[in-house]
Amino acid sequence: MAETPLSDFLRSYLTVGIFASLGFILVGLLVMIAWLIRPDRRQEQKYISYESGVDPVGDLWSQSQIRYYVFALLFVIFDVEVVFLFPWSTQLEAFGAFGLWHMFFFIFVLLLSLIYAWRKGVLRWA
Amino acid sequence: MIPAFAEPLLALELAYWQETLIKVLVGLAAALGLTGGVVYLYLFKFVSFMQSRLGPMEAGPYGSLQLLAEVGKWLQKEDVAPSRADRVVFGLAPAVVLTSTFLIFVVIPAGPNAVIADLATGIYYVLGVSSLSVIGILMAGWASANKYALIGGLRAAGQLIAYELPLVLAVVGVVITVGSLNLQDIVAAQANGEIFGFTGIGNPFIITQFIGFMIFLIAIQAELTQTPFDMPIAESELVAGYHVEYTGIRFLVYFISEFATAVAFAAVASTLFLGGWAVPESWGISRDAMHWVGPLVISAKAVFLVGVVFWVRFTFPRFREDQLQTLAWKGLIPLALANIALTAVFKVVF
Numbered sequence: 001m002a003e004t005p006l007s008d009f010l011r012s013y014l015t016v017g018i019f020a021s022l023g024f025i026l027v028g029l030l031v032m033i034a035w036l037i038r039p040d041r042r043q044e045q046k047y048i049s050y051e052s053g054v055d056p057v058g059d060l061w062s063q064s065q066i067r068y069y070v071f072a073l074l075f076v077i078f079d080v081e082v083v084f085l086f087p088w089s090t091q092l093e094a095f096g097a098f099g100l101w102h103m104f105f106f107i108f109v110l111l112l113s114l115i116y117a118w119r120k121g122v123l124r125w126a
Numbered sequence: 127m128i129p130a131f132a133e134p135l136l137a138l139e140l141a142y143w144q145e146t147l148i149k150v151l152v153g154l155a156a157a158l159g160l161t162g163g164v165v166y167l168y169l170f171k172f173v174s175f176m177q178s179r180l181g182p183m184e185a186g187p188y189g190s191l192q193l194l195a196e197v198g199k200w201l202q203k204e205d206v207a208p209s210r211a212d213r214v215v216f217g218l219a220p221a222v223v224l225t226s227t228f229l230i231f232v233v234i235p236a237g238p239n240a241v242i243a244d245l246a247t248g249i250y251y252v253l254g255v256s257s258l259s260v261i262g263i264l265m266a267g268w269a270s271a272n273k274y275a276l277i278g279g280l281r282a283a284g285q286l287i288a289y290e291l292p293l294v295l296a297v298v299g300v301v302i303t304v305g306s307l308n309l310q311d312i313v314a315a316q317a318n319g320e321i322f323g324f325t326g327i328g329n330p331f332i333i334t335q336f337i338g339f340m341i342f343l344i345a346i347q348a349e350l351t352q353t354p355f356d357m358p359i360a361e362s363e364l365v366a367g368y369h370v371e372y373t374g375i376r377f378l379v380y381f382i383s384e385f386a387t388a389v390a391f392a393a394v395a396s397t398l399f400l401g402g403w404a405v406p407e408s409w410g411i412s413r414d415a416m417h418w419v420g421p422l423v424i425s426a427k428a429v430f431l432v433g434v435v436f437w438v439r440f441t442f443p444r445f446r447e448d449q450l451q452t453l454a455w456k457g458l459i460p461l462a463l464a465n466i467a468l469t470a471v472f473k474v475v476f
Contacts (some may be wrong), residue, residue, distance in 0.1 A: 014241040016251075017241065018146060019153070019232050023225030027379055030204065031217075032311075034201045034375040049272045050370055056273075060403035071451065075287040078459070082294045084468070085252055088300040092473055100474050107463055114459070122425050123132050124448070 007095050074114075081110050149242045152170060156421075157231045162193050164429060169385070169438040176440055196378075203374035208271055211371065215269035220251050220372070220379035221264030227383040229255035230390040235310050235419030236403050238413055247308040249301065252394055256349070259387070260286045264357070266380075267368040278367025281447065282358035288454040289355075294344035295462035299338040299469040300331050300398050311472040313402035328332060328406035332399040337465045341400045341458050346391040347435055348450070350384065354442040388432050396427035 049056045063103055088095070088103050095102075140148070141384030168335045170192060174181030209215055235241040245251050262281055269277015284361050301307060304315045319329020348355040359367035369380045396402060403420035405411055411419065445453075 009246075012205075012245055015146060015149065016229065016232055016244040016245070018150065019228050022150060022154070023228050024221045025219040028375075029203075030201070030375045030379065035473065038202055038374065040205055041204065046206050049208045049210060050365070052365070058256065059433055068280050070139075071284050071288060074455070075291065078291050079294075082298070084289070084297050086301065086307065087300050089466075089470075090305050090307060092302055092470060093305055097474055100470055102440075103470065104467065108390055109465065111460070111463065114455070118456065123451065 067122070074117060074122075077110065077113055080108070129158065143250055153228075153231055153242050156236070157389070158382075159230065160389045162203055164432050165385050165430070166190060166193055168433060172409060172433070172436060173440050174238070188454055200375050200378040205376070206373045208370075208371050210271040210295045212269040212271070214272070215265050216371075217376075219262050219266035219269060220376045220383075222265060223232060223259045224379055224383040224386075226258035226262060227386045227390060228254055229258070229389070230394065232307055234270035234390065234393045234397060234424075236421075236424050237311060237417050240403070240417070240421060241310065244308070244310060246308050248307045249297055249312070249398065250307050250395070252309075252358060253297065253400070255292075256387070256391070257286065260290075263368050266372070270368070270371040272371050273368045274364045274370050278360075278364045280294065281364075282351060282368055285351065285355060285450060288451055289458075291340045291343045292454060292458035292462050293317055293467060295459065296335075296338040296341040296345065296461075297398065298466050299335045302466070302469045302473050303331065303334065309397050309402070312428040313397060313404050316401040317404035317407045326406065326408060328401060328404075328408070330399065330401045335465075335469070337461065337471075338394070341462050341465070342395055343431075343434065344453075344458065346388075346395065347438060348454070350388050350435065351389075352389065352435055352439040354438070354445045357447050357450065360384065361443060379463060388435055389428055392431035392435065393424060395431050396424060400427050402427075402430075 049115055051057070061091065085103070088099060138180070157336070166189075170181045182192035185191040185195045185221060207213060229251055232242045235249055261288070263282045267275045267277075269280065270276070299475050300312060304312050306315075308313065317328050320412050321327070321329055321333065339352050353360050358364075359369070364370070369377060372380065403424040405423060407420070
C-alpha cells in the first residue's frame with residue numbers, strides 16, 4: 001500500500017465521503033424504481049397543500065414565534081462549549097488539577113449564562 | 127476457531143476500491159438488515175403483543191415478510207408533491223436525513239477489524255453527523271409549503287438541538303474516563319477494565335457512568351422523536367409533522383432512516399456504555415474468534431437497547447412542548463454538567 005498517494009488518514013475520510021453519497025444514491029435508486037412502476041394520474045386537486053381537507057388559508061410560509069430562535073442561540077453557546085470540552089477531556093490525565101480548575105471556571109461561567117437565561121424567563125415555553 | 131474455508135479470506139490483500147466496495151455492501155446489509163429485523167421484532171410484533179393483538183400474520187411465517195410487502199406497496203404509490211412546494215429541496219430532504227443515518231454506521235466497530243472507517247475522532251464524529259438530520263428535517267418542513275409541516279419542522283429542530291446537548295455532554299464523561307475519542311479505544315478500555323481489582327466483567331461504563339447512560343438513553347429517545355417526545359410528528363395535532371406532504375417511497379425513506387438511526391444510536395450507546403463488540407478480556411476468548419463473535423455481541427446489545435426505546439415509546443403518553451424543553455434545559459443539561467465535573471474530579475484524584 002506504500003505507493004498510494006493518499007495517507008490512511010485521508011483515505012478513511014474518503015470512505016466517509018463515499019458513505020455520504022450512498023444515502024443520495026440509494027434514495028435516487030428507490031425513486032427511480034418507483035418511477036418505473038407507479039401510476040401517474042394527474043389531477044389538479046391532488047397538488048393542493050394538505051390542510052385537513054379544507055382549502056389552505058393564507059400564506060403557507062408563515063412566520064413563527066421567536067422562542068425557537070432564542071433556543072437556537074442558547075444551543076450555539078453550549079455547542080461551542082462542547083467543542084472546547086472534548087479536547088480537554090482526552091488530555092485530562094496530563095493536565096491534572098491545573099486543567100480541572102480551569103475547566104471548572106469555564107463551565108461555571110457558561111452555567112451563569114444558563115442561569116441568566118433561566119432568570120430572564122426565556123426557558124419558559126409560553 | 128476460524129472455519130478452514132475462511133482463512134485464505136483473512137490473508138487477502140485488497141485494493142482500496144475492492145475493500146470499499148465490500149465495506150459498502152456489508153455495511154448496507156448490516157444496517158438495513160438490522161433495521162428490518164428491529165422493525166419486525168418491535169414495531170410489528172412486540173407492540174402488538176403489548177396491545178393484546180397478533181400483529182401481521184399473513185405475509186410469510188408469522189408475518190415475517192410483512193416488511194418486504196410494505197416496501198413493495200410503497201414503491202407502487204403515486205408520487206405527489208404539492209404544487210407550491212420548493213421541488214428541489216423537497217426532493218433532497220429525505221436523502222439528507224438518510225445520509226446522516228448512514229454516516230453514523232461508518233465508525234461503529236463490530237469486531238477487532240470490522241469497522242468501515244476507524245477515525246481517531248470516533249465519537250465526536252458520530253455526534254457531528256447525527257445532527258445533520260436536523261437540516262434534512264428543516265428542509266422537509268420548509269419546502270413542503272404546508273403549515274403542519276412547517277410547525278412540525280420547527281418543533282423537530284427545537285427538540286433535536288435541545289437534546290443534542292445532553293447527548294453530547296453525557297458522552298464527555300466516558301471520554302474523560304478513557305482519554306480517547308476513538309471507539310475502538312473505548313471498547314478496549316471496557317474489555318480490559320477492572321472494578322476494584324475484579325476483572326470478571328471488565329469495566330462496562332454503564333456502572334461508573336450510570337448517570338451518563340440514563341441521560342444518553344433519554345436523549346436518544348428525543349433525538350429519534352419517539353413517544354414521549356414525538357411532538358414534531360404528533361398525529362393528533364400536526365397530522366404527521368414535517369413529512370405530511372410526502373407520499374410513496376420518499377415517505378418510506380423517512381421511516382427507514384428513523385429506525386436505522388434507532389439501531390445506530392443503540393449501537394453507539396452499547397459501544398460507549400455496554401462494552402461494544404468485546405467481551406471481557408478475562409474470559410479468554412481469542413482475538414481470532416472475536417472476528418465473528420464481535421458482530422453478534424454488538425448486534426445483540428443494540429437490538430436490546432432498541433427494545434428499551436420501543437418499550438418506552440409504547441408505554442408513555444406524549445409530553446407537552448414546554449415540558450420537553452424544561453426537561454432538557456433545566457434538568458438534563460445541568461445534570462450532565464455535574465456528571466462531567468464529578469467524573470473529572472474522580473479521574474484527577476484517583
